[in-house]
Amino acid sequence: MQVLMRPWGAMHYRIDGPDDGPTVVFGNSLGTDLRLWEAVLPLLPGIRAVRYDKRGHGLSDTGGAASIADLAEDAAALVEMVGGGPVVFVGLSIGGMIGQALADARPDLLHALVLSNTAARMGSAETWNARIAAVRAGGVASIAAPVMERWFAPGFRATPALHLWRNMLTRSDADGYVAGCGAISAADLTERTATLRLPTLVLAGESDGSSPPDLVRATADLIPGAAFHVIPGAGHLPCVETPSEWAALVAPFLQEHAR
Template identity: 65%
Template sequence: MQVLTRPQGALHYRIDGPEDGPTLLLINSLETDLRLWEALMPLLPARLRILRYDKQGHGLSDLGDGRSIADHAEDAIALIDEVGGPVVVAGLSIGGLIAQAVAARRPDLVRALVLSNTAARLGTPDSWQARIDAVRAGGPESIAEAVMARWFTPAFRDKPQVALWRLMLSRTPAEGYVAACRALAEADQTAAPAALRLPALVIAGAEDGASPPDLVRATADLIPGAAFHLIPGTGHLPCVETPAAMAALLTPFLERHCR
């Protein structure tokens, strides 16, 4: 296990792949840890050096006090500085908001951007407050069934491995979840995408209940030159539900920009 010491505590990260390979930074969704990407990783180009980490309050990272997307972006920037950049940054859901903020703040560190199942803004302050209230009242387990319905298609929810994703969600520290929800409630990256000047790939799941395709496409339209792709028959976590389809989109993009 590898740890980066940040002002708010320990940030757990992991590097896989050749030490001299081009680096791909993967940023997780809400209520998941760095294991989110494991089904996808073997399908990506073998020469990549893949960097993953647990956000504050998730996985093995300390809770910290990160209550804004900017705080989380500073963690990612510190991690890139630690391992060496520039890198291609790929973020899913809240990870996509963090990725946008990293690219806007430090374009010198970002070769290209992948935004999966995300947008310039996700939800509303009221909807995130309702989630916060539910988790404070009953813990993450109290919202697990509703989250599984937003994350996965009905066909995938019948598979036994969904139980493991439900456990990952349920074991997320409540305060870590609340802090991330507060960051999402305040997050509005609407102005940032239009200012980006870098290669961008934007991916949506056709059956995503958390970030509907039209919302994702609208963000892609804000980024000059961005490519948008819709993955049929998949929900909010294509790296889990349809990793081969996601890898088929990522591989040519990474081959062009991970140099």
């Protein structure tokens, strides 16, 4: 286990793959930790994969309230720490929002961007405030059932694997989860994302209840030349639910842009 000290506390990260491979940094979704990417890493051979737990998640310290810009600063500090020159940033959901903000603030750090199941603006303040209130009243477990419905298609929800992801969510730090909700609620990256000019791959899940395909497509349309794909049968976490299909789209993009 490796730690990067930030002004707010300790940020946990992990590096896998060859030291001389192109560096790819992975940003997780709300309510998950760096294990989110376990199923796809073997399908992306040759890369130097850097995964991390954003503040308030996994083994990282909570860190208090933060904006998407703050979370992008954490990501920038990690990229500078691990070295390897400009990297490809792969972000899912809030991780994709972090990627957009990072690409805008520090374009010198990125070769390219993969945005999975995310958007420049996700949800309304009313929706996020309601979720924050529910978590404060009843803990993260109180929202687990509807979150699982938004995360996964019905077929996956019928498998034993669902219990593992439900457990990951419910064991999340409530303060860290609330801080993540607040960051998403306050963020509208539309204008900044429309200025991005780096190679970008945008992915959506056909059955995603958190960031539906039309929402994701609208963000892809903001970035000139961005490639957009919908993964059939996938929900909000296709790297978990349909890892082969997700990796089949990402691997060629990395081969072209990671070095």
